Amino acid sequence: xxxxxxxxxxxxxxxxxxxxxxxxxxxxxxxxxxxxxxxxxxxxxxxxxxxxxxxxxxxxxxxxxxxxxxxxxxxxxxxxxxxxxxxxxxxxxxxxxxxxxxxxxxxxxxxxxxxxxxxxxxxx
Numbered sequence: 001x002x003x004x005x006x007x008x009x010x011x012x013x014x015x016x017x018x019x020x021x022x023x024x025x026x027x028x029x030x031x032x033x034x035x036x037x038x039x040x041x042x043x044x045x046x047x048x049x050x051x052x053x054x055x056x057x058x059x060x061x062x063x064x065x066x067x068x069x070x071x072x073x074x075x076x077x078x079x080x081x082x083x084x085x086x087x088x089x090x091x092x093x094x095x096x097x098x099x100x101x102x103x104x105x106x107x108x109x110x111x112x113x114x115x116x117x118x119x120x121x122x123x124x
Contacts, residue, residue: 002113004096009118017084022096024077033099034079038092050104059104086122093117
C-alpha cells in the first residue's frame with residue numbers, strides 16, 4: 001500500500017518562506033516522478049511542480065518559476081517544496097503525488113497515488 005504524507009503547511013505572512021515535505025512509505029518512491037499540486041478554495045486543483053527520479057529534470061508552473069524549488073531525497077523517500085516570497089494567492093491545500101512513470105508529467109491523470117494534503121495559508 002503506497003502512502004504519501006505531506007507536512008509543514010501552516011499560516012505564514014506574505015513575503016515569508018516555507019518548506020513543505022512529502023514522505024513516502026518505504027520502497028514506494030521507486031523510480032517514479034514526484035509531483036505537487038494545489039487547490040485553493042473554490043478552485044480546481046492545479047499543477048505546481050514535478051521532479052523526475054534523478055532530480056535532474058524539474059518542471060514548474062509558469063506562474064511559480066523563480067519562487068518555488070522542488071527537490072527530492074530518494075534515500076529518505078522524501079520530496080521537499082521550498083516556497084519563497086509567498087503571496088496570499090498561494091493559499092491552498094498542497095498535495096504531493098507519485099507518478100505512474102519516471103517521466104515528469106504535469107497532468108493529474110498521470111499520477112497514481114496522492115497524499116491527503118497540507119494546508120498553506122498566506123496572510124496579507
